[in-house]
Amino acid sequence: MPAIITPFDDRQELDLDAHRHNLSFLGGLGYQGFVLGGSTGEGPLLEPGERLRLTAASREGVGDDTFLLCGINAETNRAATRQISEAAKGGADAALVLTPTTLSRNRTNFVTAFFQEVADESALPVFLYSVPGVTAYSIPMEPVWELARHPNVVGMKDSSGNAIRIQRMLAGLPDNFALYNGAAHSVNLTLAAGAHGVILAAANYVPQLGLEVVAAALDNPPGDMKKQHRLTVANDRVAHYGIPGVKAAAEMVGLRPGRCRAPLLPVPEDAPAGFAHLL
Numbered sequence: 001m002p003a004i005i006t007p008f009d010d011r012q013e014l015d016l017d018a019h020r021h022n023l024s025f026l027g028g029l030g031y032q033g034f035v036l037g038g039s040t041g042e043g044p045l046l047e048p049g050e051r052l053r054l055t056a057a058s059r060e061g062v063g064d065d066t067f068l069l070c071g072i073n074a075e076t077n078r079a080a081t082r083q084i085s086e087a088a089k090g091g092a093d094a095a096l097v098l099t100p101t102t103l104s105r106n107r108t109n110f111v112t113a114f115f116q117e118v119a120d121e122s123a124l125p126v127f128l129y130s131v132p133g134v135t136a137y138s139i140p141m142e143p144v145w146e147l148a149r150h151p152n153v154v155g156m157k158d159s160s161g162n163a164i165r166i167q168r169m170l171a172g173l174p175d176n177f178a179l180y181n182g183a184a185h186s187v188n189l190t191l192a193a194g195a196h197g198v199i200l201a202a203a204n205y206v207p208q209l210g211l212e213v214v215a216a217a218l219d220n221p222p223g224d225m226k227k228q229h230r231l232t233v234a235n236d237r238v239a240h241y242g243i244p245g246v247k248a249a250a251e252m253v254g255l256r257p258g259r260c261r262a263p264l265l266p267v268p269e270d271a272p273a274g275f276a277h278l279l
Helices: 016-031 049-061 077-090 110-122 141-147 164-169 184-193 207-220 226-237 241-254 270-279
Strands: 033-036 067-072 096-097 128-129 151-159 178-181
Touching: 016 207, 049 067, 049 077, 067 077, 067 128, 067 164, 077 096, 077 110, 077 164, 096 151, 110 128, 110 141, 128 141, 141 164, 151 207, 164 178, 164 184, 178 184, 184 207, 184 226, 207 226, 226 241, 226 270, 241 270
Parallel strands: 033 067, 067 096, 096 128, 128 151, 151 178
Antiparallel strands: none
């Protein structure tokens, strides 16, 4: 699934027309699911009510057969439950719940209790979301194994990119638990290790290559190493500039990324020239 960007207009309001275009563009290439309002989708910068509008516009645009996983970015149980209610009302299929970190980082008992209570109250099935590059915190394996037994916790996105961690984690998970890798540099290795799938920011700017790397890895693990290397190089170059880099690169391949929401800044003026050569 693409971790799809969220377009904002010049007033930093949601640009839902551009968002529908992006969904249609990527759907036309064969993607059958999307992550909305995740880290790449500037989910932590969305305001109350916007998650509902973004999800509802997505559901209207893609129909009922496309899987929509909506990012939840909250520091409290109450806020997470409210955001999930918005996503459910908008038509999301499941919620991707980011680890709380401001006062909970490295306090595993706090984080585990957060997920347990949120899953108890959630109107949607819950995916755990561990992205240490953003939160500086990675959920340890033992609480993941514990949370995976909760009837409303159905999967996880692990963006550590560590294929050995994912392989070890899978050993303690139920067979029907959907563990996704969220790191572009280890798509083939994590799929070979048994991950259910991948969720990629790079799908916004090398969408066809992302599909090809996944197909190759599923067909013949560890897949086509040359294509994986191309994906890794593209991701490293663009990710150096963060989400503004993803948006600048996405525009070059036909998406309508719009602006970033402050405090994020546009990429330096010389960056797009490097992207053009790479892409």
